[in-house]
Amino acid sequence: MQRLILDQDDFERRFTRIVNDRRESDPNIDHDVREIIQQVQTGGDDALRELTMRYDKHPLTADLASWRIGKDQCKAAYDFLDQPTRDALELAADRIRAFHERQLPKNSDWRDAANVRLGSRWSAVDAAGLYVPGGRASYPSSLLMNAIPAKVAGVGRLVVTTPTPRGMMNDLVLAAAHVCEVDEIWRIGGAQAIAALAYGTDRIRAVDVVTGPGNAYVAEAKRQLYGVVGIDMVAGPSEILVISDARSDPDWIAADLMSQAEHDPLAQSILITDDAGFADAVEDAIDVLGAQIETQRTALRSWEDHGVVIVVNDLEQDAPALANRLAAEHVELAVDDPDAMFAKIRHAGSVFLGRHTPEAVGDYIAGPNHVLPTGRRARFASGLSVLDFMKRTSFISLDAGSLAEIGPAATALADMEGLPAHAASVKVRL
Amino acid sequence: MQRLILDQDDFERRFTRIVNDRRESDPNIDHDVREIIQQVQTGGDDALRELTMRYDKHPLTADLASWRIGKDQCKAAYDFLDQPTRDALELAADRIRAFHERQLPKNSDWRDAANVRLGSRWSAVDAAGLYVPGGRASYPSSLLMNAIPAKVAGVGRLVVTTPTPRGMMNDLVLAAAHVCEVDEIWRIGGAQAIAALAYGTDRIRAVDVVTGPGNAYVAEAKRQLYGVVGIDMVAGPSEILVISDARSDPDWIAADLMSQAEHDPLAQSILITDDAGFADAVEDAIDVLGAQIETQRTALRSWEDHGVVIVVNDLEQDAPALANRLAAEHVELAVDDPDAMFAKIRHAGSVFLGRHTPEAVGDYIAGPNHVLPTGRRARFASGLSVLDFMKRTSFISLDAGSLAEIGPAATALADMEGLPAHAASVKVRL
Incomplete structure (x- = not known):
């Protein structure tokens, strides 16, 4: 964790370094990914069989169940959940659906003064593929956030691919797939899954758009196949910027900063406040909370390596300018008049207004999408929406x-x- | 040119080959482009100077005029145009502006049943960079189609980069830049221009979004820098699909097919009709027109290599299904009831309804954007719009x-x- 003070001489130099620090591992895997893609493009299902054995130690056999997870399995996983969890999943799905239904674009059709008929017509893509990672980043909420906009857009065929290392499935993801009415789930991961979705194989028909988070191989495969299929934004480690005055409860703000940090050692939590004493109190509260949570190893590593506390003079005046340079994924405004501050913030993925809006409600339940631009991409990119699963045809007559x-x-x-x-x-x- | 007949045995095999033929050269330039980008990222203006000398034989000196084209030069180029051309440019700009103003998205802000306040706020990116190629593909209309949506979106700083090989400038492009009120024009081309726009140098401040056509180096640089900046869709050679019954004038349809073919030897013109005699008449008319036009070399090469005539049995029934598989950039419906057919076409960049709507009006003057998805990307992508220069911030309270x-x-x-x-x-x- 580092603390910056706006008044100090080295502020600009240090702040600029934070702005430019992308925190994104950029391993040299272009070549490996290109080979995997080519292997799937030419070898089809045989290539998938070989690569899935190599990377996931999972044998894809003549038995279709080794390739696909059935809808009955998803239903069983859903039925197995306790009632409160099931209700929470359903409430989340309903709220996400309601929010995204408002994003549906309108068609237009008019005649202008020259009697030229003009307009635009929106339509859904035929098929979308959602990647669901294995391991730590395999979140059912993430499946909801990708699948529901696709369904709302009107996508006819919704395909999930997910690795099942040594055969292991994530029952929570299957339950979420049941809630979202996913059409197909394939037990394939990595760059090979993205290649299969983009080019199709004998078993897996190609899709038109691929979304969803993944490791560096998945991200690079999406980048290389951009144009063959549509993709969502390349995503980096998560980040939060909390702007808080001294009237917030330090425990609340500490929890918000830790909620981002526990995602990933590369995640970043930044606090901007106008009160050094409040900053001290938040840091102390982080020490206390950090000692209690099971994710402490990740959370404290992230806070230690990437956490930032910035003390400014005038929160109203100074914070929005810094926020616009950071263009953070999540921005929390824990101040008395969050709307006034929001009016000055141009670049942010999602904004959480007021002290009673912890970022975590946006991750799960509020309704807006939690797939948001990271790494300063909020300067030019938006969160995932129904538009990512639709396209517009203009017409002239x-x-x-x-x-x-x-x-x-x-x-x-x-x-x-x-x-x-x-x-x-x-x-x-x- | 090849003719396919729906009834023949080999139709499906041959049509599938046409659908899968991407016509895109994929030279192995990843490595070269990566080196150029790295050179600009580390070397800044010095690298631009060296690369511009190497590729464009243009010396970037201490004189700012060697780097930038001034607004006065653009105004002079505009003033030099004859009145009809100037009027045509202004009419095009006005109509393009009017169309794109209707694309401006609406903000939302509401409370739901749980008294949760939700919404989305749109804002323009701070700065956009438009690439304008040199040589054959340097079209003033293309500058209009890229710059006007950016201006309508509210982009504050609009930057053009364009190569000036051996110092040569394209006066028509300068005149168009005057009409669009471009803020800066830099005399830099190729992958180095895209790198400068993405990372910035001492002279050229970085932008947030880069659009505009370019050669394979430019396209690859955009692909590699996707995520550092926003980009528009990767574009391939242009294409048109004309669906016409026998009641159209063969000369009209021949001109439409040739208008696409004259762009590029890799361009593709496809005619679907239900009348073999009409197809013969169109082919004959192409021979006549092809012999007359100055662009005959390119146009006839494109028609010979990539032209396709498809004869179906029932136009209403057969053509839309084929059109959806082709997902063409431009689709012309030269039939009595174009709306009925348009209702069945799901995948197309832009549709031209009725016999009096040649595709060329869309290239210049109708209003909708002529930057459209090529190579079957209309399955998932849309034409350029104001949304490419804006982003959406969701909020929760x-x-x-x-x-x-x-x-x-x-x-x-x-x-x-x-x-x-x-x-x-x-x-x-x-």
Whole structure:
């Protein structure tokens, strides 16, 4: 953890270093991933069999159950949950669905003054693939956050791929797949899963969009296959920026900072406050909470390596400018007038307004998507939405009259660009 | 050119080959591009100077005019145009602006039944970079189509980079830059320009989004820097699918097919009709028109290598299914009831309805963007829009009451996922 004080000489230098620190491992795996993709593209199911044995020690056999997890298995996993957990999952799904239904875009169709008919029509992609990682990052909430926008968009075929190392499945993920009515679940992970989704094999039909988190191999495979399929934003380690005055409870703020830190040793928690004493109290509270939680090893490592406390003079004045430079994934505004501060914040993935809005409610239950731009990408990127599973077709319709009105300008521009067939296609109709 | 007939035995095999033919050169330049990017990232302006000398034979000196093209030069280029061309440019700009203004997304802010305040707020990126290629593909219309959506989105700083080989500038592009009120034009091209826009140098401040067409180096640089900056879709050679019955004028349809073919030897023009005699007439008309146009070399090469004529039995029935598999960039419906057919077409970049709507009006003047998904990417991607220059921040606000209502479900899910600090951040507030 490091503390920066706005008034100190080295502030700008140190803050700039934090802004530029991407915290993203960039292992040299382009080549390995390219080989895996090529192997799946040419070898199909045989390649998947070989790679899944090599990386997951899971044999894909003639028995379809070794390849796919059935809907009955998902239902059984759901039925096995205790009632409060089941209710919580259903409430989360309902709230996420309600939020994303409001994102559905509207079609347009109008005539302008030149009697040209114009418009746009939105439609869902035919099929979407969701990657669900194995191990620590295998979260049922993540499946909800990826699958529900796809369903709301109207995607007809929703495919999940997930590694089942040594055959091991995550029952919570299966229960979530039941809630989201996933159509197919394939027991395949890594770059090979992304390649199978992008190119298709005899068993697995290709999809149009691939989303979902994954390790470095999965991320690199998505990057390489961008354009063959649509993908969501490349995601890095999670981060939170809490802007708090001294009137917040230090225990609340400490828990918020730790909730981000416990995700990943590379996660980053930043506090901006205008009160050094409050900062001390939060740090103390982190020591206390950190000693209690099972995830302490990860959380304290993240806090030690990447945690930042920034003490400014005037919170209203100083904090938004710093927040815009950080362009953080999550921004919590634990102040009396969060709206006034939010009005000054241009770059943030999601904003949590007021002291009673811990970031964790956004991870699970509030409704907005928890798949958000990390690593300063909120400067240009948005959270996952139904739009990631849809596309827009524009359309134009002219008649003889409207072509006579605007056509000559098109031929003038075509002539200027030296494209005579373009000009001819208008002139021949005039 | 090849002709396929739906009834023939080899149709499915041949049509599948056309669907899968990406026509995209994939030269092995990853490594070269990675080196150029690294050189600019570490060497900054010195690297730009060296690379611009090497690739464009243009010396970037101490004189700022060797680096930048001034607004006065753009104005002079605009003033030099004849009146009809100037009017055509202005009409195009006005119509493109009017269309894109309707794309501006709406913010939302509401309270749900649990008294949770939720919403989304859209904002423009701070700065956008537009690449304008040199040589054959340097089109003023392309600058309009990239710059105007950025301006409409509200982008504060609009930067163009373009190569000026041996110092040569394209006056038409400068005139278009004047119309679009571009803020800066840098005389730098290739992968080095994309790297400069993404990372920034002493002279050129970094931008948040990079769009615009370019050669294979530019496309690969955008792919590699995706995530450092936002980018538009990777674009391949252009394509048109014309669906026409025998009541169209063969000369009109021939011109439409040629207008696509004249772009690039790798461009593709496809005609689907239900009348073999009409197909013959169109082919004959292409021979006639092809002999007349200055771009005949490119156009006829494209038509010979990639042109396709497909004869089906029932246009209403057969054509939409084939169109959806092709997911073409441009789809022209030269039939009596284009709306009925459009209703069946799910995958297309832009659709041109009716016999009086040649695709070229969409390239220049109609209003919708001409930057459209190619190579079957209309399955999942959309044309360029104001949304490419904006991002969405979601927000959540709870009070003690609403947290009490939905908080317990969040803690249940956090417990289930083994994230105790997430649970603690809610519990401590209850």
